[in-house]
Amino acid sequence: MSASEPIGLTDDWDPMTPENYVDPVGVNGTLRRDCPVAHSSQFGGFWALFKRADIVAATKQTDTFVSSPAITVPPFSVADAPWIPLQSDPPQHRQYRRIINPFFFASRLEGFEPELRRLTNDFIDEFIEQGEADLVAELTLRLPATAISLLLGLPLESWKMLHDWTVAIIGAGNRGDFETVGRTYGEMFAFADQLMEARRQKPGEDVMTALVTGEVEGRPLTQAEIRGAFALLIIAGHETTSNAISNALYLFATDHSTAERLRTGGIDDTALEEIVRYCNPVQGMGRTTTRDVEVGGRCIPGGSLVALMFGSGSRDADEFAQPDEFVPERSPNPHLTFGSGQHRCLGEQLARMEIRIVLETVLERLHPIELAGDTKPALWPSIGYHGLPVRFAPGTRRSE
Numbered sequence: 001m002s003a004s005e006p007i008g009l010t011d012d013w014d015p016m017t018p019e020n021y022v023d024p025v026g027v028n029g030t031l032r033r034d035c036p037v038a039h040s041s042q043f044g045g046f047w048a049l050f051k052r053a054d055i056v057a058a059t060k061q062t063d064t065f066v067s068s069p070a071i072t073v074p075p076f077s078v079a080d081a082p083w084i085p086l087q088s089d090p091p092q093h094r095q096y097r098r099i100i101n102p103f104f105f106a107s108r109l110e111g112f113e114p115e116l117r118r119l120t121n122d123f124i125d126e127f128i129e130q131g132e133a134d135l136v137a138e139l140t141l142r143l144p145a146t147a148i149s150l151l152l153g154l155p156l157e158s159w160k161m162l163h164d165w166t167v168a169i170i171g172a173g174n175r176g177d178f179e180t181v182g183r184t185y186g187e188m189f190a191f192a193d194q195l196m197e198a199r200r201q202k203p204g205e206d207v208m209t210a211l212v213t214g215e216v217e218g219r220p221l222t223q224a225e226i227r228g229a230f231a232l233l234i235i236a237g238h239e240t241t242s243n244a245i246s247n248a249l250y251l252f253a254t255d256h257s258t259a260e261r262l263r264t265g266g267i268d269d270t271a272l273e274e275i276v277r278y279c280n281p282v283q284g285m286g287r288t289t290t291r292d293v294e295v296g297g298r299c300i301p302g303g304s305l306v307a308l309m310f311g312s313g314s315r316d317a318d319e320f321a322q323p324d325e326f327v328p329e330r331s332p333n334p335h336l337t338f339g340s341g342q343h344r345c346l347g348e349q350l351a352r353m354e355i356r357i358v359l360e361t362v363l364e365r366l367h368p369i370e371l372a373g374d375t376k377p378a379l380w381p382s383i384g385y386h387g388l389p390v391r392f393a394p395g396t397r398r399s400e
């Protein structure tokens, strides 16, 4: 099989255009229909798989579609600090996961729930009397960042610092401003190094303690591996969840009957899964091919960067009836919002918990909400909002 040249139509796809920012779901839908194995010249050239079956098949071929070289398109991580466990392949991947997995067991996460509910109510208290707020700045970014502070055993106020790092790295990476990316990583890693030292001196019951005491291949993790794991937990766990929640809040603000239905009927597990599918916040994640490989009749050359378009796969009409409709009773619901295969999201249960807590609390205390100004879209490869101004009937605080 010889490597085919990318065809003209798909070379035109540029995920950084305004059109893609305004309607990424629509653009991805068109590509899924017309060019399900696409090529883009952006970021030095990459391929993208839009069909659910192709994406799932790629995640199973772990020797052909590897994660160690890059896990995003374009790569955001830095070479000397791999984003562990995402930026790793078998057999190391399983060993890295074994160190972190216990922190994401449901039994452990349940312990966070009362605190996360209390914090959500506290955040809402800060603006409920005003009758309007930017729900992203005031709520959806704060809760996930605070949850990560809890996981890392940091003071809750650390959420702002974690958030600022994430925004700087993602924003500057999109602009190709790698100087800012490098500087921000420098700050983040200096903090990570101090935290490593603190946990070595005085172990706690947090993820950083597990990382500094854990082993892979019979050796302790290196400083670079721990730095990368720290960066991944902060970035992967926070803007994603915020975007999923802001997508759902946009739905509530623009479709009051759906919001009312969820308010009166409650968000059961089936409805939550449909929220997770419909409000998917990640367009795609990256792999690199280790050899020429044929997908959907096209040949992707070895050494290519490939985006697995998980969000598109979750709206594939071959697998989902009415894929672009919000159907709260949809079952089964084999969406790819949390990925597929060995790298499937480690934080999915935490994310579900946070999404449910925020949406239930908003439906209880702010409903109905309506848009009160221009929204600000999230940046590729995310789908969501960096600004979501809404208005609602002013309410009363619950805490002093």
Ligand code: HEM
Residues within 6 Å of the ligand: 071, 084, 085, 086, 087, 097, 148, 232, 233, 236, 237, 238, 240, 241, 244, 280, 281, 282, 285, 286, 310, 336, 337, 338, 339, 340, 342, 343, 344, 345, 346, 347, 348, 350, 351
């Ligand atoms: C709605 C929120 C979230 C979404 C949509 C999401 C999505 C994803 C996806 C698609 C992957 C697979 C990436 C790939 O295959 O290349 C992934 C992996 C991962 N996610 Fe999430 N994520 C979310 C929340 C979280 C949270 C809250 C955390 C932790 C605090 C987290 C930590 C991770 C980690 C560590 C991995 C790598 C797993 C591995 O490589 O084995 N995520 N996530």
